[in-house]
Amino acid sequence: MAFENDVDVEHSIHDVRMAAMKNFETKGFPSKKEEGWKYTSLNSLQKVDFSIFPKEENALEYKDVKKYFLHEIDTYKIVFIDGIYSSYLSETTHDGVDICLMSSALTKPMYKQVIDVYFNKIASKDDSLTSLNTAFSREGAYIYIPKNKMPKKPIEIVHFATGNEASLMLQPRNLIVVEENAELQVIERHQSLTANEVLTNSVTEIFAAKSAIVDYYKIQNDNATANLIDNTYIDQKDRSLVKIHSFCFGGKLTRNNLNFYQNGEHIDSTMKGVTILGDKQHVDHHTLVHHKQPNCESHQDYKGIYGENSTGVFNGKIIVDKIAQKTDAFQQNNNILISDRATINSKPQLEIFADDVKCSHGCTIGQLDEDALFYLQTRGIPEKEARALLMYAFANNVLASVRIPELKTRINKLIAKKLGVNLGFDI
Amino acid sequence: MAYTEEELKKELETKEYEYGFYTDIESDTFPPGLNEEVVIAISKKKEEPEWMTLWRLEAYKYWKEMKEPDWANVHYEKPDLQAISYYSAPNSKPKYDSLDEVDPELLDTFKKLGISVDEQKKLAGVAVDIVMDSVSVATTFKKTLAEKGIIFCSISEAIKEHPELVKKYLGLVVPQRDNYYAALNSAVFSDGSFCYIPKGVRCPMELSTYFRINQAGTGQFERTLVVAEPGSYVSYLEGCTAPSRDENQLHAAVVELVAMDDAEIKYSTVQNWYPGNKEGKGGVFNFVTKRGLCEKNAKISWTQVETGSAVTWKYPSCILKGDNSIGEFYSIAVTNNFQQADTGTKMVHLGKNTRSTIISKGISAGKSQNSYRGLVQVNSRADNARNFSQCDSLLMGNECGAHTFPYIEAKNKTAMIEHEATTSKIGEDQIFYCNQRGINTEKAIALIVNGFSKEVLNKLPMEFAVEAQKLLEISLEGSVG
Numbered sequence A: 001m002a003f004e005n006d007v008d009v010e011h012s013i014h015d016v017r018m019a020a021m022k023n024f025e026t027k028g029f030p031s032k033k034e035e036g037w038k039y040t041s042l043n044s045l046q047k048v049d050f051s052i053f054p055k056e057e058n059a060l061e062y063k064d065v066k067k068y069f070l071h072e073i074d075t076y077k078i079v080f081i082d083g084i085y086s087s088y089l090s091e092t093t094h095d096g097v098d099i100c101l102m103s104s105a106l107t108k109p110m111y112k113q114v115i116d117v118y119f120n121k122i123a124s125k126d127d128s129l130t131s132l133n134t135a136f137s138r139e140g141a142y143i144y145i146p147k148n149k150m151p152k153k154p155i156e157i158v159h160f161a162t163g164n165e166a167s168l169m170l171q172p173r174n175l176i177v178v179e180e181n182a183e184l185q186v187i188e189r190h191q192s193l194t195a196n197e198v199l200t201n202s203v204t205e206i207f208a209a210k211s212a213i214v215d216y217y218k219i220q221n222d223n224a225t226a227n228l229i230d231n232t233y234i235d236q237k238d239r240s241l242v243k244i245h246s247f248c249f250g251g252k253l254t255r256n257n258l259n260f261y262q263n264g265e266h267i268d269s270t271m272k273g274v275t276i277l278g279d280k281q282h283v284d285h286h287t288l289v290h291h292k293q294p295n296c297e298s299h300q301d302y303k304g305i306y307g308e309n310s311t312g313v314f315n316g317k318i319i320v321d322k323i324a325q326k327t328d329a330f331q332q333n334n335n336i337l338i339s340d341r342a343t344i345n346s347k348p349q350l351e352i353f354a355d356d357v358k359c360s361h362g363c364t365i366g367q368l369d370e371d372a373l374f375y376l377q378t379r380g381i382p383e384k385e386a387r388a389l390l391m392y393a394f395a396n397n398v399l400a401s402v403r404i405p406e407l408k409t410r411i412n413k414l415i416a417k418k419l420g421v422n423l424g425f426d427i
Numbered sequence B: 001m002a003y004t005e006e007e008l009k010k011e012l013e014t015k016e017y018e019y020g021f022y023t024d025i026e027s028d029t030f031p032p033g034l035n036e037e038v039v040i041a042i043s044k045k046k047e048e049p050e051w052m053t054l055w056r057l058e059a060y061k062y063w064k065e066m067k068e069p070d071w072a073n074v075h076y077e078k079p080d081l082q083a084i085s086y087y088s089a090p091n092s093k094p095k096y097d098s099l100d101e102v103d104p105e106l107l108d109t110f111k112k113l114g115i116s117v118d119e120q121k122k123l124a125g126v127a128v129d130i131v132m133d134s135v136s137v138a139t140t141f142k143k144t145l146a147e148k149g150i151i152f153c154s155i156s157e158a159i160k161e162h163p164e165l166v167k168k169y170l171g172l173v174v175p176q177r178d179n180y181y182a183a184l185n186s187a188v189f190s191d192g193s194f195c196y197i198p199k200g201v202r203c204p205m206e207l208s209t210y211f212r213i214n215q216a217g218t219g220q221f222e223r224t225l226v227v228a229e230p231g232s233y234v235s236y237l238e239g240c241t242a243p244s245r246d247e248n249q250l251h252a253a254v255v256e257l258v259a260m261d262d263a264e265i266k267y268s269t270v271q272n273w274y275p276g277n278k279e280g281k282g283g284v285f286n287f288v289t290k291r292g293l294c295e296k297n298a299k300i301s302w303t304q305v306e307t308g309s310a311v312t313w314k315y316p317s318c319i320l321k322g323d324n325s326i327g328e329f330y331s332i333a334v335t336n337n338f339q340q341a342d343t344g345t346k347m348v349h350l351g352k353n354t355r356s357t358i359i360s361k362g363i364s365a366g367k368s369q370n371s372y373r374g375l376v377q378v379n380s381r382a383d384n385a386r387n388f389s390q391c392d393s394l395l396m397g398n399e400c401g402a403h404t405f406p407y408i409e410a411k412n413k414t415a416m417i418e419h420e421a422t423t424s425k426i427g428e429d430q431i432f433y434c435n436q437r438g439i440n441t442e443k444a445i446a447l448i449v450n451g452f453s454k455e456v457l458n459k460l461p462m463e464f465a466v467e468a469q470k471l472l473e474i475s476l477e478g479s480v481g
Helices: A001-007 A013-027 A064-068 A102-107 A109-120 A128-136 A370-378 A382-400 A403-417 B005-019 B036-045 B048-064 B102-115 B119-125 B135-149 B154-160 B163-169 B180-189 B429-435 B441-455 B462-475
Strands: A076-081 A100-101 A143-147 A156-160 A167-170 A174-178 A183-192 A195-207 A215-219 A224-237 A239-249 A251-264 A267-279 A283-290 A297-306 A313-318 A326-335 A343-352 A358-366 B151-154 B192-199 B224-229 B233-239 B256-258 B263-271 B287-296 B300-304 B309-312 B315-322 B324-334 B338-341 B347-351 B355-364 B369-376 B388-393 B403-412 B416-425
Touching: A001 A251, A013 A128, A064 A183, A064 B048, A076 A100, A100 B180, A100 B441, A102 A109, A102 A143, A109 A143, A109 A174, A128 B369, A143 B163, A143 B347, A156 A167, A156 A195, A156 B036, A167 A283, A167 B154, A167 B300, A174 A183, A174 A215, A183 A195, A183 A224, A195 A215, A215 A224, A215 A251, A215 A403, A224 A239, A239 A251, A239 A283, A239 A403, A251 A267, A267 A283, A267 A313, A267 A326, A267 A382, A267 A403, A267 B300, A283 A297, A297 A313, A297 A343, A313 A326, A326 A343, A326 A382, A326 B135, A343 A358, A343 B388, A343 B416, A358 B403, A370 A382, A382 A403, A403 B263, B005 B154, B036 B180, B048 B163, B048 B180, B102 B369, B135 B151, B151 B154, B154 B192, B163 B192, B163 B224, B180 B224, B192 B233, B192 B256, B224 B233, B224 B263, B256 B263, B256 B300, B263 B287, B263 B462, B287 B324, B300 B441, B300 B462, B315 B324, B324 B338, B324 B369, B324 B441, B347 B355, B355 B369, B355 B403, B355 B441, B369 B388, B369 B416, B388 B403, B388 B441, B403 B416, B429 B441, B441 B462
Parallel strands: A076 A156, A143 A174, A156 A183, A167 A195, A174 A195, A183 A215, A195 A224, A215 A239, A224 A251, A239 A267, A251 A283, A267 A297, A283 A313, A297 A326, A313 A343, A326 A358, B192 B224, B224 B256, B233 B263, B256 B287, B263 B300, B287 B309, B287 B315, B300 B324, B309 B338, B315 B347, B324 B355, B338 B369, B347 B369, B355 B388, B369 B403, B388 B416
Antiparallel strands: A100 A143, A343 B403, A358 B416, B151 B192
């Protein structure tokens, strides 16, 4: 296999890769027959002959891609172009914290200790797509925040696909370790720059130690030929707080697998998402919160607006183990269908084995309030704007918890743009 | 070339000779095992017309190609379907000679439920020497029903007497190939009920299998077909609050409801099969397919109280085909000890302005597992479809589990769907409050559980509701922890 020539077979990771490869070979791509993929078909992707490694290195000018960064504020940047690290666009650091590359973390002895403890520890060894990533990934972000530290600025992880290949498959692999009482803010984005097809199969492992705080924002506003399968695994210890926001506006097929494992007490896990789709877009949000210890909380709030021929899927699963008493788990999924050809499939799931818990979920599918719409129109707001305003309000409470003001403004603009209106006020 | 019915018929004819099973059907109980001959023999034994035999064989053919499903959230040892005898002649001989021989535990339960002595005898299978009340009652009932043109009889009788009706509706809502157990039932169903309400008739009484005389030996593969012609109404009760000790481990029934334009069917079930002992040994497997079809302005309402069976696996469903049709599902599922239940409903909205309501209450105690699994589907042409679902679970003790698996699929922008689920336990303060007022803990729990289930209990016909309430109490006895 060509890939084997490319890697260091002596490395300890090699065995992990081989095992993952074997798992993928036996399982293959998931099919619609599997419960977890009931509503999402990967058939169209399997027909495309994706190249796994780009033949040549590509460069980009900062001015051409500036708009994809949160350029209003200063950030650390880990940038990849067609899966290859771009030192020119990046800004990494080793000053007290490690914000660098997966490839160097895997090869340099100084990181060996961390890699041995964390790499591929929480990621599923059973899931075929995660295995595919484990087997073939060779680059990604490596972030290590030691005890009581906090990076001076947020970190942006950006993946560009230049389209120099007719169809490209990317396998980024991120490892994020936040030690006790440390804090971190990450913004992740995948961006394809041409109409050539891209499939990204990303795996991120996040470890939040005691009292750690992690704020993770996923911006998924790629163009119509980009596909993303995002697998994120989060391991939380006592009193840690992990918040993940997913903003899905673009892409052809997006699948988000968020898996939270609460391995401690008094943990708070929060997942929020805004999804606004049109055209033939398909987004599948799959969340899992496994409450393994007592006195923990989890909150899920997903809002979706689906137009044209788009399809939205929400599958949220909460598992409460027998010993996880006093769990407070809440899950909400609200959807608005604005087209007759759009589809929503929602499956909020609870599996509860403890009796002293507070678990609830709610799911709604409905329309905009006609009375509210009428009210706005009587105040001289045109129908289109009034609709947009109501939809904006619908999605807004998810935005309230975004802690980077510039990012909030950016998301607001993206929402307004996606809804196709000028809201007439600066949001 | 496709295999035609003609060919099948020919093949069967020759087969009859080959194996000469004419002698075989003389025996009262068939040897265990299932094959084509057994299916033919059952049909012969029941003196069914040829079309029925072929229908059964078709079902058998489908069944043979199917695999036992395993997606439900229940774990059990799969019954060996080749070890079951598929036909035994109805047993007319009473099981016991007097009440004294009956299991005292069973009698105790009867007493708690407030069942009269005569009824107790009938239920426990004791010989009744006086003229049995219910028989005469049933005869009077039959007369009243006949006057209105209502047909209410066993399905075997219906196949013989009203073949045109059975032929038209049997398998319309649950086709033979619908699922593994429905196919099995279609091939080998022993008996069941048939109910036909003519146009514009409102059935004057609650129809219940209990009042049907030839109820004995309906057996483990029951088939029920209820047809309500335009503008008619019927309320149908199935099952009984009294515990049934049945020796058959596997029960695979099929219930089909057809509600024509403006018709209404109310179907209530109380299921209290033997749940197995406290260690989880034994108990009935209850794998039922229940489905109703609603034409224009029709309404089907399912109400169920599930307290028995070791494993319950059923989803009473509504196909809301006609415009303005309504589907309702009210359920209480109680599991205790090692019981497992995976139950819920499917509401398929096809017509315009269709509405559905789902209220499901799950109560799990002991080491049991209780799952709600439901589907709400709104198709692209079902404008203004409306659904409200509420699934509440109550957990008692920390060794049981409650699960919810709702599937919500909307393809129409005018759809309004709401789904809510909560999980809770009985509050200590609630119990304390009751204790304070002199109500002991066990009674307090019964009180709270009844309050929790009220929404569903209210939907049951009066006679049933009272008994069901007591039944809940009994099912949860000893689960205070």
